[in-house]
Amino acid sequence: MENICFILPHISRAPVGGYKMVFEYANRLACDGNKVQLLFMNDDALKQYHLPEFIRVSLSNLETKVEPRWFHLDSSIKKISSNDKKWIKSVAHTDVVIATNVESVPILEKIFRSQEIKKAYFIQDYENWNVGDEVVRSTYALGYINIVVSEWLQEVVDKYSKKPSILIKNPIDLNVYKIIVPVTDRKEHTVSVLYHENDYKGVKYALEALNLLHDFYPDLEVYMFGVFDYKKDIPWIHYKQRASQQQTVDIYNKTRVFLCATIEEGYGLTGLEAMACGNVLISTNYQGVREYAKDGYNALLSPVKDVDALVENVKRVFEDNELSQRLVKNGQESMKNFSWDEAYKKFEKAIIDNTK
Numbered sequence: 001m002e003n004i005c006f007i008l009p010h011i012s013r014a015p016v017g018g019y020k021m022v023f024e025y026a027n028r029l030a031c032d033g034n035k036v037q038l039l040f041m042n043d044d045a046l047k048q049y050h051l052p053e054f055i056r057v058s059l060s061n062l063e064t065k066v067e068p069r070w071f072h073l074d075s076s077i078k079k080i081s082s083n084d085k086k087w088i089k090s091v092a093h094t095d096v097v098i099a100t101n102v103e104s105v106p107i108l109e110k111i112f113r114s115q116e117i118k119k120a121y122f123i124q125d126y127e128n129w130n131v132g133d134e135v136v137r138s139t140y141a142l143g144y145i146n147i148v149v150s151e152w153l154q155e156v157v158d159k160y161s162k163k164p165s166i167l168i169k170n171p172i173d174l175n176v177y178k179i180i181v182p183v184t185d186r187k188e189h190t191v192s193v194l195y196h197e198n199d200y201k202g203v204k205y206a207l208e209a210l211n212l213l214h215d216f217y218p219d220l221e222v223y224m225f226g227v228f229d230y231k232k233d234i235p236w237i238h239y240k241q242r243a244s245q246q247q248t249v250d251i252y253n254k255t256r257v258f259l260c261a262t263i264e265e266g267y268g269l270t271g272l273e274a275m276a277c278g279n280v281l282i283s284t285n286y287q288g289v290r291e292y293a294k295d296g297y298n299a300l301l302s303p304v305k306d307v308d309a310l311v312e313n314v315k316r317v318f319e320d321n322e323l324s325q326r327l328v329k330n331g332q333e334s335m336k337n338f339s340w341d342e343a344y345k346k347f348e349k350a351i352i353d354n355t356k
Contacts, residue, residue, distance in 0.1 A: 125266030195226030252277030
């Protein structure tokens with residue numbers, strides 16, 4: 001049994017793919033008898049509300065206790081807020097510490113650098129949006145056990161790391177994300193899409209494509225989900241805010257196509273989930289999607305920001321039943337490579353059986 005500590009950014013009240021991966025690994029490690037702690041770096045949490053300091057600290061500590069309500073964590077997992085005065089003492093007996101983003105690395109360095117324990121770095125994207133390239137690359141060279149989720153990211157990390165990184169592609173729970181409603185029983189012109197306000201998700205291009213598609217198919221129905229407010233009242237767009245895991249599965253099982261217009265992202269988990277639920281993935285050809293999508297085999301990919309190409313690919317699927325069936329079938333076959341059992345075995349070996 002090992003004492004394992006994951007260092008995360010501040011606690012999240014809404015579903016986030018990167019957090020979800022950490023929570024899944026934490027649950028499995030805990031179920032195997034390890035003592036697992038999640039350290040949330042809440043130093044700046046809630047500062048946007050300009051609250052008195054003692055109220056902000058108290059609320060962030062309270063949120064750490066009650067969240068995440070959107071994900072079921074094993075009851076044995078201990079959650080710690082960096083705003084708790086005793087947090088350093090709480091992680092004093094750690095055997096394995098894991099940084100989960102570029103901004104958690106300085107905490108690992110400050111608290112654990114001098115300790116003879118295993119140090120790992122779970123890298124899910126090239127995270128240069130809050131810090132510069134030089135800072136990001138320097139974190140890869142610290143000698144940790146670098147675990148990456150994609151081949152393209154592995155190439156980048158290994159240019160700067162002292163030893164080869166370990167590739168473990170993000171999996172999904174195939175007992176949850178699966179075909180429940182047969183594809184042939186779903187309405188013909190149906191599309192699901194993730195709504196996001198960050199520009200790199202390319203949602204404005206997806207919405208442009210959907211509006212054009214509605215001109216071709218007046219019976220088009222769109223099922224959209226996300227954590228942000230979507231205030232437009234469009235009859236043929238059904239929006240579910242803060243959808244639970246089961247609600248996203250239900251959405252995927254209502255549609256035949258999942259549309260993604262992402263500009264850049266490390267992986268893109270929703271596309272994989274949708275494919276597992278029997279959707280044809282129509283996506284831009286950004287780096288992360290290539291980890292599981294192959295154009296013409298299990299998905300249709302098009303250049304980034306090319307709205308017309310997205311529209312044409314959706315039309316191809318709507319108009320060509322044989323093509324649609326083949327893409328769905330191959331998508332289901334591809335899912336066999338993304339099971340949680342295999343990913344967990346690799347992750348456990350990387351952090352527990354690996355050398356310090």
